[in-house]
């Protein structure tokens with residue numbers, strides 16, 4: 001974790017890390033590891049870690065984006081990692097975030113409701129009479145990348161390629177480097193493709209996010225091309241796999257709790273609360289990290305300048321000091337103060353979008369399929385200590 005690369009998790013931890021978090025929390029809400037960094041498991045302590053400006057360099061090197069490009073020296077040249085809003089502190093953070101934040105406000109995102117509904121309908125129409133299907137490959141995986149491609153202004157005929165590149169890029173982040181060459185090629189193709197879209201929008205702006213990035217001027221300063229590429233790549237990397245996992249793990253929890261599912265079917269006004277409860281109970285991002293910029297007290301720990309501090313968001317969201325009966329899944333709980341989207345200045349830019357996609361995807365599934373059944377109650381989980389999700393959720397309608 002110190003290098004910014006998340007640690008692998010055993011299959012048992014991936015399938016259910018919560019008993020281990022709970023046992024660890026009982027030993028100490030903040031702990032020092034043998035490697036010398038800190039683990040934070042309590043809700044109040046994680047909140048302080050994320051909101052106290054004495055902790056910085058969000059997500060460490062993991063927040064930087066790798067860009068490869070063909071250069072005169074030859075193909076597959078790694079340009080190196082570029083900083084993104086997720087890896088830098090203010091004032092750089094403020095500049096990079098402000099340029100795209102307008103597109104992600106709850107108001108802007110609400111305008112996308114009809115489009116998201118249309119994409120969900122199209123994906124579910126594709127199931128056409130099939131009695132069994134995998135929720136992940138049919139809906140949870142294609143939805144977020146299609147939505148973000150639309151927001152960026154990627155033409156429809158290029159969606160498939162765009163999706164392939166994006167998937168390959170995200171795959172390497174999960175610690176799977178088995179297809180590194182392919183990932184690098186995809187990265188390069190994606191970078192080249194987005195560069196061409198940027199050039200086209202320079203000549204002729206449209207009503208999309210890439211045009212807005214091109215046009216953006218903050219204190220007279222335009223974004224450099226690498227910063228634009230880094231921003232586009234960050235949106236794919238931070239937004240796609242996470243939203244996929246919200247939809248698939250969220251549905252899995254609902255199907256494992258039939259009384260809660262029945263309650264939601266009876267009272268759809270509970271949907272916003274149910275989605276936040278899914279994020280609290282089984283949120284996809286488990287950890288993030290900060291570095292202490294000066295000596296600071298956190299709970300009863302004295303953290304030294306330069307120490308790496310890992311916040312376990314998923315443990316904080318099940319802290320019994322914060323939530324009553326935290327291991328109970330309750331669609332009416334409405335825990336909007338969970339930290340599944342982080343907190344403070346790096347609070348998830350895409351939170352409103354992810355919530356809306358989750359509500360529409362799961363809401364439409366429940367409406368269209370009144371008799372959904374889980375075919376495999378023990379699906380395979382994949383991920384690392386940082387992000388976790390199921391690889392498939394097989395359903396019968």
Ligand code: HEM
Pocket residue numbers: 050058059085086087097148234235236238239240242243246283284285288289339340341342343345346347348349350351353354
């Ligand atoms: C359920 C889905 C999602 C979850 C659980 C999630 C979680 C998070 C978390 C925990 C952080 C803070 C990381 C930190 O403080 O170190 C974050 C930041 C971020 N997220 Fe999300 N995210 C989701 C969806 C999205 C979507 C859909 C997008 C955009 C399309 C997005 C874009 C971002 C960006 C750009 C940041 C960095 C913000 C900053 O540094 O100021 N996320 N997300």
